[in-house]
Amino acid sequence: MVLGHESAGTVVSVGNAVTSLKAGDRVALEPGYPCRRCSPCLSGHYNLCPDMRFAATPPYDGTLTGFWTAPSDFCYKLPENVSLQEGALIEPLAVAVHITKQGNIQPGQSVVIMGAGPVGLLCGAVAKAYGASKVIAVDIVQSKLDFAKSFTATHTYLSQRVSPEENARNLIEAADLVENGGADCVIDASGAEPSIQASLHIVRMGGTYVQGGMGKDNITFPIMALCLKEVTAKGSFRYGSGDYKLAIDLVASGKVDVKKLVNGVVPFKKAEEAFQKVKEGQVIKILIAGPNEKVEESEGLDTSVDEKKLKENEKASAAGGCC
Numbered sequence: 235m236v237l238g239h240e241s242a243g244t245v246v247s248v249g250n251a252v253t254s255l256k257a258g259d260r261v262a263l264e265p266g267y268p269c270r271r272c273s274p275c276l277s278g279h280y281n282l283c284p285d286m287r288f289a290a291t292p293p294y295d296g297t298l299t300g301f302w303t304a305p306s307d308f309c310y311k312l313p314e315n316v317s318l319q320e321g322a323l324i325e326p327l328a329v330a331v332h333i334t335k336q337g338n339i340q341p342g343q344s345v346v347i348m349g350a351g352p353v354g355l356l357c358g359a360v361a362k363a364y365g366a367s368k369v370i371a372v373d374i375v376q377s378k379l380d381f382a383k384s385f386t387a388t389h390t391y392l393s394q395r396v397s398p399e400e401n402a403r404n405l406i407e408a409a410d411l412v413e414n415g416g417a418d419c420v421i422d423a424s425g426a427e428p429s430i431q432a433s434l435h436i437v438r439m440g441g442t443y444v445q446g447g448m449g450k451d452n453i454t455f456p457i458m459a460l461c462l463k464e465v466t467a468k469g470s471f472r473y474g475s476g477d478y479k480l481a482i483d484l485v486a487s488g489k490v491d492v493k494k495l496v497n498g499v500v501p502f503k504k505a506e507e508a509f510q511k512v513k514e515g516q517v518i519k520i521l522i523a524g525p526n527e528k529v530e531e532s533e534g535l536d537t538s539v540d541e542k543k544l545k546e547n548e549k550a551s552a553a554g555g556c557c
């Protein structure tokens with residue numbers, strides 16, 4: 235199967251009825267095409283369409299290819315000041331826009347984000363743009379927290395191998411959330427069971443919890459905390475009406491600097507090395523040039539992989555996800 239669903243490109247040709255785009259336009263590609271007829275589609279929640287054709291999701295091939303065909307309303311023209319490289323990052327940013335909308339974050343609120351991978355980092359950036367005054371990044375890897383702090387987090391917390399309740403208590407104290415009774419909103423962007431368990435103890439009475447991370451199908455969940463605190467719990471899946479547009483606006487207006495997440499660009503023939511390099515855990519995003527682009531050598535990074543670091547990162551990810 236062809237991989238790829240985070241992409242941007244240049245229009246080569248358009249169908250007869252298309253008036254919104256022309257050859258040469260640079261666009262961010264929304265990679266999932268709903269049926270437009272079912273009840274979720276008609277009620278404006280097309281991301282929940284059961285007949286979605288989503289790139290790189292079986293049986294549909296992905297966007298890591300020379301040419302791609304898409305409905306014109308799922309191709310978003312990029313403003314002059316937004317590069318094609320930034321355009322490729324609109325997809326994960328739209329995921330973060332949707333998660334953060336589900337969190338209903340208000341100006342001045344505190345938001346804890348579990349997981350400082352690309353999605354968690356972008357949720358932090360969007361929460362800040364929505365006016366959150368405290369953005370607390372949580373991870374099990376210190377280097378990820380260091381980056382989060384340099385990106386948008388106001389506070390960081392390195393999750394310890396202690397009970398979820400103890401991690402929650404320590405975090406609430408460290409982030410000065412005691413008076414608030416916890417965080418106004420907690421977002422899980424890790425999918426890891428211990429993180430999800432701690433989240434329900436971190437959120438304040440009447441606060442909001444959003445499940446953005448995708449991990450195991452079934453986990454043990456402190457449901458009594460949800461009940462006793464009257465927590466609003468929401469899921470978040472991909473993105474829907476207006477999310478891509480808002481993501482592009484956030485980049486164009488300079489409110490979210492997605493360029494900071496890019497470690498380098500590799501030519502198409504080095505795509506596999508790029509995936510390995512990301513698995514090693516030392517970089518955030520590597521862009522892969524399309525096969526028709528004139529990128530001959532990797533720009534900005536050495537793609538050689540340190541096998542020891544690769545194994546260590548796989549072990550850490552597995553530990554985060556299962557214990």
Ligand SMILES: NC(=O)c1ccc[n+]([C@@H]2O[C@H](COP(=O)([O-])OP(=O)(O)OC[C@H]3O[C@@H](n4cnc5c(N)ncnc54)[C@H](O)[C@@H]3O)[C@@H](O)[C@H]2O)c1
Nearest residue numbers: 349351352353373423424425426429447448470471472554
């Ligand atoms: N809801 C959606 O539509 C949607 C879309 C895209 C991605 N996702 C999911 O969002 C999550 C984040 O995506 P990503 O690309 O940033 O992934 P990622 O793997 O790069 O980031 C996950 C981060 O969580 C950290 N982590 C692991 N265990 C932890 C724990 N116990 N406590 C705190 N942090 C912990 C990891 O160290 C890592 O930095 C993934 O689960 C992914 O599948 C969901």
Ligand SMILES: OC[C@H](O)C(O)[C@@H](O)CO
Nearest residue numbers: 239288291325326329472
């Ligand atoms: O960003 C979109 C996500 O990566 C996809 O929904 C995928 O992870 C699940 O099908």
